[in-house]
Amino acid sequence: MSADAAPGPAPSTARRLHDVPTVPGAPKPDPILVADKVSRRFGGLTAVDVDHIEIQRGVITALIGPNGAGKTTLFNLLTGFDRADTGSWTFEGTPLAGKPAYRVAHAGMVRTFQLTKALSRLPVIENMRLGATGQRGESLWRAMLPFTWRAQEAAITERADELLHRFKLHALRDDFAGSLSGGQRKLLEMARALMSEPTMVMLDEPMAGVNPALTQSLLGHVKDLREQGMTVLFVEHDMDMVHDIADWVIVMAQGSVVAEGPPDVVMADPVVIDAYLGVHHDAPATEAEERQQLAEVESRLEKEFSSPDDDSEAAEPALGARDEH
Amino acid sequence: MDWNSLVANSFHAAFGVNAIAYAIAAIGLNIHFGYTGLLNFGQAGFLAVGAYGTAISIVHFDVPYFLAALIGMSMAVLLALLLGLPTLRLRADYLAVATIAAAEIVRLVIGSTVYARWTGGSSGFSGAFSNAFYNANPLPNETLHFGPVSVTPNRAWFMIVGWSLVAVIALLVWLLVRSPWGRILKGIREDEDAVRSLGKNVFARKMQALIIGGVIGSIAGIALVTGERAVLPNVFGTQLTFFFWTLLLLGGVARVLGPVLGAVILWLVFAVTESILRSGASAGWVPEALVSQSQIGLIRVMLVGLGLMLLMIFRPQGIVGDRRELAFDVR
Ligand SMILES: Nc1ncnc2c1ncn2[C@@H]1O[C@H](COP(=O)(O)OP(=O)(O)O)[C@@H](O)[C@H]1O
Ligand SMILES: [Mg+2]
Numbered sequence: 001m002s003a004d005a006a007p008g009p010a011p012s013t014a015r016r017l018h019d020v021p022t023v024p025g026a027p028k029p030d031p032i033l034v035a036d037k038v039s040r041r042f043g044g045l046t047a048v049d050v051d052h053i054e055i056q057r058g059v060i061t062a063l064i065g066p067n068g069a070g071k072t073t074l075f076n077l078l079t080g081f082d083r084a085d086t087g088s089w090t091f092e093g094t095p096l097a098g099k100p101a102y103r104v105a106h107a108g109m110v111r112t113f114q115l116t117k118a119l120s121r122l123p124v125i126e127n128m129r130l131g132a133t134g135q136r137g138e139s140l141w142r143a144m145l146p147f148t149w150r151a152q153e154a155a156i157t158e159r160a161d162e163l164l165h166r167f168k169l170h171a172l173r174d175d176f177a178g179s180l181s182g183g184q185r186k187l188l189e190m191a192r193a194l195m196s197e198p199t200m201v202m203l204d205e206p207m208a209g210v211n212p213a214l215t216q217s218l219l220g221h222v223k224d225l226r227e228q229g230m231t232v233l234f235v236e237h238d239m240d241m242v243h244d245i246a247d248w249v250i251v252m253a254q255g256s257v258v259a260e261g262p263p264d265v266v267m268a269d270p271v272v273i274d275a276y277l278g279v280h281h282d283a284p285a286t287e288a289e290e291r292q293q294l295a296e297v298e299s300r301l302e303k304e305f306s307s308p309d310d311d312s313e314a315a316e317p318a319l320g321a322r323d324e325h
Numbered sequence: 326m327d328w329n330s331l332v333a334n335s336f337h338a339a340f341g342v343n344a345i346a347y348a349i350a351a352i353g354l355n356i357h358f359g360y361t362g363l364l365n366f367g368q369a370g371f372l373a374v375g376a377y378g379t380a381i382s383i384v385h386f387d388v389p390y391f392l393a394a395l396i397g398m399s400m401a402v403l404l405a406l407l408l409g410l411p412t413l414r415l416r417a418d419y420l421a422v423a424t425i426a427a428a429e430i431v432r433l434v435i436g437s438t439v440y441a442r443w444t445g446g447s448s449g450f451s452g453a454f455s456n457a458f459y460n461a462n463p464l465p466n467e468t469l470h471f472g473p474v475s476v477t478p479n480r481a482w483f484m485i486v487g488w489s490l491v492a493v494i495a496l497l498v499w500l501l502v503r504s505p506w507g508r509i510l511k512g513i514r515e516d517e518d519a520v521r522s523l524g525k526n527v528f529a530r531k532m533q534a535l536i537i538g539g540v541i542g543s544i545a546g547i548a549l550v551t552g553e554r555a556v557l558p559n560v561f562g563t564q565l566t567f568f569f570w571t572l573l574l575l576g577g578v579a580r581v582l583g584p585v586l587g588a589v590i591l592w593l594v595f596a597v598t599e600s601i602l603r604s605g606a607s608a609g610w611v612p613e614a615l616v617s618q619s620q621i622g623l624i625r626v627m628l629v630g631l632g633l634m635l636l637m638i639f640r641p642q643g644i645v646g647d648r649r650e651l652a653f654d655v656r
Contacts, residue, residue, distance in 0.1 A: 079522070081518065081521070081522075100521075100526075101518075101521040101522060102521050102524050102525055102526050102527065103524075105521075105522060105523060105524030106524045110522060110523070110524070111522050112522070113518070113519070113522070117516045117518060117519035117522075118519075119511070119512050119515035119516055119519060119520075120515055121511070121514075121515055121650045122508075122511055122512065122515060126508060126511075129505070129508065130508055130509065130512050130520065130523060130525075131523050133523070133524045135505040136505075137504045137505030137506060138505045138506050138509060138525070139506065140501075140506055140533055142504075143500070143501055143504035143505065143506035143507065144497065144500045144501060144504070146500070146504065149504065149505060153505065176649060176650070189519075192523065193522070193523070195523075196523055196524055
């Protein structure tokens with residue numbers, strides 16, 4: 001098994017990941033995001049304690065790990081939605097630690113949320129327009145002089161309509177975002193994030209609670225982002241999907257990065273299996289035994305990944321439950 | 326039943342000083358709550374600083390009326406900064422608590438004997454401070470009559486200026502809320518983290534909204550005391566703020582004309598119920614033992630409360646609101 005088996009990665013960038021050692025915190029040939037010694041404690045609980053992490057430019061990196069591993073908290077820290085206790089990180093060489101969230105977005109790193117944040121009482125098209133950055137009419141004084149921003153607004157609307165077509169939401173253009181289904185909201189949130197023309201997109205469980213029909217289309221959109229040269233970091237539980245689209249996988253457990261590598265390598269890593277199952281396996285005696293054990297664990301892993309979160313609801317409210325009526 | 330006095334009272338209530346001042350105050354509150362989702366339970370405080378800032382400038386420093394009004398409005402900017410800087414980065418409820426407290430502090434300070442040398446204490450200022458406004462009245466010096474309604478020149482002057490002011494402010498708000506700036510406010514109302522993630526400086530926009538709504542509130546305060554020709558601290562109690570909330574919900578939240586309609590209707594209902602109750606009492610239909618003349622003022626408030634309850638049940642979006650917006654749970 002090798003990275004080549006993963007279908008679809010942009011050849012040049014994926015090939016460059018070939019030589020990257022599969023160890024936690026591995027240096028990448030062309031990192032867009034580099035973070036060091038990032039930690040965040042909640043009282044006695046260390047939610048995040050990442051020594052070093054690098055995200056390769058132009059590829060899809062999956063961030064996986066059991067519930068409560070600290071993935072969302074790490075997202076929050078990196079995007080300025082939470083304050084790190086320690087640590088520093090740079091995005092395209094610019095230090096971003098301590099910067100407010102809106103500056104992070106301005107720098108080109110835009111995120112979505114695990115719990116979808118559609119702006120319910122705004123029409124879909126207004127949700128989209130809000131995503132565009134550098135709007136002249138957002139200044140209080142120019143706001144009162146529509147002729148100063150009308151042309152730009154028209155251009156923004158055109159771009160928004162294009163994206164809505166691409167995401168198959170155009171029929172819902174003038175509906176309130178609150179009337180959309182859970183899956184449609186996920187799509188809208190992603191499309192809205194793209195309005196800001198980001199260089200890196202961070203998606204926190206983009207597929208959670210989305211019905212299978214929409215999942216494929218979401219997956220397609222994520223791949224599209226890579227084709228367009230964007231960097232994607234996404235959190236996902238379903239190993240099939242990670243397998244399908246990720247060029248690289250980073251595994252977190254109890255706040256730290258415990259493994260990374262191409263999807264196949266990571267899924268076979270005993271450390272990862274430990275992280276998920278919390279059990280230590282005896283060293284296999286023979287090759288056949290090893291293969292059998294691996295197959296066993298893999299199937300258990302897949303089950304674990306693809307079954308809806310059951311014992312995890314305390315940490316993360318159930319998305320699936322309220323979506324897709 | 327005296328129909329002439331009913332019509333005359335209704336006219337003055339629906340289009341008089343109170344309706345004008347309440348409409349303006351609620352337009353400000355609509356920016357806070359209706360468009361930005363800020364919970365301001367101290368709008369009366371903004372009216373108070375506007376009114377006192379203006380009156381004190383005129384009475385103690387001989388400042389021209391218009392300049393004094395600008396000073397009153399800048400007091401509202403200060404109050405908004407004072408309230409917003411520490412609370413707008415926190416959860417919404419912190420601002421709510423701070424505004425209630427600040428409005429009460431303002432009212433107690435301006436009414437206290439300690440500062441009575443400046444504020445007139447509990448008796449405030451008499452109407453002399455507003456002379457400049459009425460001296461500027463270009464209307465002929467005779468009372469106007471429209472059927473049963475008669476309007477003194479001063480009252481007519483105030484109504485013309487007042488309603489023009491309402492129109493100008495409503496127009497500005499209309500321009501603002503349909504701009505990209507207004508879109509950010511509405512986004513903040515729905516979910517400020519989402520707006521932040523899209524690269525918008527949420528804190529700055531919330532601060533701007535708080536200041537603008539507060540300044541509009543101070544204009545309402547200046548209008549109120551100019552129209553009443555008296556400045557009294559107890560006018561600016563918590564109940565004033567709650568009347569603004571009432572009429573905003575009545576008219577329709579997040580609609581430019583909602584607060585204007587709400588103010589007119591609130592005062593119309595007050596006038597009509599009072600007229601009916603009073604004539605009923607004097608005709609002996611309402612027994613004195615049950616409702617005394619002095620209790621009629623309270624009864625009409627009860628009736629308005631009842632009306633509002635019915636409205637919330639049967640038309641929860643207010644008179645000009647959009648029912649569809651209530652269809653989804655925002656949080
Ligand atoms: N605001 C918070 N206050 C206290 N504990 C928190 C908070 N946010 C997250 N945690 C805790 O931090 C740990 C990591 O959570 P999270 O980052 O949401 O995990 P993941 O997204 O990987 O499932 C969990 O144990 C969670 O309970
Ligand atoms: Mg999470």
